[in-house]
Structures are given as C-alpha cells and as structure tokens.
Amino acid sequence: MTAEIIPDRCASEPVAAPLLEATPARRTTVGSLEIRRALPLRERRLVGPWCFLDRYGPVSFSAGAPMNLAPHPHIGLQTVSWLLDGEVLHRDSLGNESLLRPGGLNLMTAGVGIAHSEETPSRNSGILNGVQLWIALPAVSRGRAPSFEFHGELPAAELRGGLMTSILGAGSPATTFSPIVGADLLVHKNATMAVPLRRDFEHALLVLDGAASLDGSPLVPDVLYYLGTGREEMSLASRDGARLLLVGGAPLGETILMWWNFVARTREEIVAAAEAWAGGRFGEVRGYEGPPIPAPPLRGRVRPPAAS
Numbered sequence: 635m636t637a638e639i640i641p642d643r644c645a646s647e648p649v650a651a652p653l654l655e656a657t658p659a660r661r662t663t664v665g666s667l668e669i670r671r672a673l674p675l676r677e678r679r680l681v682g683p684w685c686f687l688d689r690y691g692p693v694s695f696s697a698g699a700p701m702n703l704a705p706h707p708h709i710g711l712q713t714v715s716w717l718l719d720g721e722v723l724h725r726d727s728l729g730n731e732s733l734l735r736p737g738g739l740n741l742m743t744a745g746v747g748i749a750h751s752e753e754t755p756s757r758n759s760g761i762l763n764g765v766q767l768w769i770a771l772p773a774v775s776r777g778r779a780p781s782f783e784f785h786g787e788l789p790a791a792e793l794r795g796g797l798m799t800s801i802l803g804a805g806s807p808a809t810t811f812s813p814i815v816g817a818d819l820l821v822h823k824n825a826t827m828a829v830p831l832r833r834d835f836e837h838a839l840l841v842l843d844g845a846a847s848l849d850g851s852p853l854v855p856d857v858l859y860y861l862g863t864g865r866e867e868m869s870l871a872s873r874d875g876a877r878l879l880l881v882g883g884a885p886l887g888e889t890i891l892m893w894w895n896f897v898a899r900t901r902e903e904i905v906a907a908a909e910a911w912a913g914g915r916f917g918e919v920r921g922y923e924g925p926p927i928p929a930p931p932l933r934g935r936v937r938p939p940a941a942s
C-alpha cells in the first residue's frame with residue numbers, strides 16, 4: 635500500500651550565486667478561496683527551510699467566509715499566518731484559539747503532530763488578504779512536541795528607503811529551528827530600499843502589492859523571485875511604493891517528502907500520520923463548527939491537495 639503514495643520529493647538545491655530566477659505562482663483553490671501557490675513549484679521546491687507559500691486575496695465579501703479550513707492535521711513543519719488585511723481565527727488540538735489581525739503572527743509548530751482549523755470569524759471586516767507559509771523542521775527538531783504561539787507585534791526597522799518588519803529571524807521573537815529570515819518589506823514611494831542579507835542564506839521575494847525593481851530588474855506580484863545565495867544586500871526601488879515578502883534561510887540540506895499536510899522523510903511516516911488522523915489520534919479541535927477534513931485515500935495514484 636505504501637508504494638502507491640506519491641509524495642512531492644523536495645530537495646534542498648541552493649544555487650550558490652546571486653541570480654534572479656522568476657517563476658510564476660500556480661493558481662489553485664483552497665476550499666472556496668482562490669490562491670496563488672509560490673512554493674513548492676516544479677522549478678523551486680525549497681528556499682532555506684521554507685517549503686510552502688500561498689498568497690490569497692485581497693478579496694471583499696459581504697456574506698459567508700472566504701476562509702473556512704476545517705480541522706486538518708500537520709506533522710514535521712511550522713505554519714506561519716501573516717495578514718495584510720482582515721482576520722483569521724485559528725483553533726488547534728492543544729486548545730489554543732487565536733484571532734489574527736494584520737501585524738500579528740500566528741505560528742504553529744507541528745512537531746510530531748497537531749490539528750488545527752483556520753477560518754474567517756463571523757465578526758469580520760469583509761476583507762481578506764494575506765499569506766500562509768510552511769517551514770520544514772530540520773530532522774533534529776521534527777520529533778518535538780507540538781506548540782503554538784501568537785505575537786501581536788513584531789520588530790520593525792526603518793531602513794534607508796523603507797520599513798522592514800521581521801516576522802521570523804532577524805530580531806523576531808518567534809521560535810525557529812534553523813537559521814531563517816521572513817520579513818515584510820515596505821518600499822517607500824520614489825525610494826530605493828537597501829535591505830541587508832546574509833551571504834550564507836538562500837533568499838526569495840514575492841511582491842504583495844505594487845511594483846518594484848531589484849537592481850534594475852522589474853518585479854511584479856504573484857511571481858516567486860529566487861535570488862540564490864551570496865548576497866550581502868539588495869536594493870529594491872519603487873516609484874509608487876510597494877510591499878514585498880522576503881523569505882530565506884540557510885539551505886536545509888535535507889530532502890523532504892510532502893504529501894497532503896505532512897512534511898516527512900519516508901512514505902511509511904506519511905501513511906502512519908494519515909492513519910493516525912483517520913483514527914482520531916491527533917486530538918480534537920474544539921470550537922470549530924463542522925466535521926474535520928477526512929484523510930485522503932492511501933490507495934490510488936492521487937496526490938491530494940494541501941489544505942494549508
């Protein structure tokens with residue numbers, strides 16, 4: 635049975651030179667929410683330990699809930715929720731409930747296993763705009779107990795030409811398990827922003843709003859720009875102002891297997907996690923109204939979409 639599971643094999647393949655590799659994000663849906671998936675892509679699977687990047691919104695709505703992710707399990711990763719507009723309500727099997735707003739960070743460390751739901755709360759602003767990311771835990775940290783943390787405010791630094799908010803690494807108080815950076819970059823109007831980088835890190839950029847250029851090359855939304863390693867600084871220029879997401883870190887140096895919502899190393903581990911979920915052994919997400927997302931079938935050559 636295990637041989638029929640086809641996980642995404644994601645190797646750490648850093649390019650040891652500064653470059654600008656542009657790959658359009660893939661359009662798909664998560665529930666009823668239209669998203670652009672910038673990681674993993676066929677051309678680029680990992681950036682440092684970052685292995686998943688969904689961009690959603692901006693969407694306006696007057697009824698219903700654009701985000702409604704019923705309880706689902708994770709292993710071997712951290713989930714990072716970051717909003718530009720709107721609200722997301724997180725609940726998990728440890729009993730945490732966290733209402734996320736712009737400027738705050740919901741960070742869930744799955745370790746050996748956790749389940750959570752994420753949804754637009756019934757009281758909301760009618761707007762949703764954000765990103766959802768996963769970080770692969772290194773082998774030495776994969777076996778840890780699950781945990782969740784919320785940070786209401788993160789350090790922001792006014793740099794020449796723009797504002798850098800450290801989401802993970804670079805002075806952020808959020809817990810991480812390998813050398814990493816995740817930052818929200820606001821490039822001022824008619825300005826050139828100088829952003830310090832680490833030479834030993836891989837980096838990638840995603841334009842969230844507006845248009846910018848990197849060392850003279852234009853950058854547009856919904857494209858993953860992989861920068862390789864070996865940069866000490868980058869210059870982002872914008873005429874009308876722009877907002878970008880920077881992700882990076884030391885190359886993971888491990889090959890991971892991704893299947894559904896699991897980051898693993900072996901097929902057997904994936905099967906065990908799927909069976910544990912089907913058997914109700916991840917614990918209950920209390921407070922979510924509705925059934926959990928069932929485990930995908932383990933038979934058949936189906937690659938189930940990530941619930942994120």
Ligand code: MN
Nearest residue numbers: 708713941942
């Ligand atoms: Mn999730």
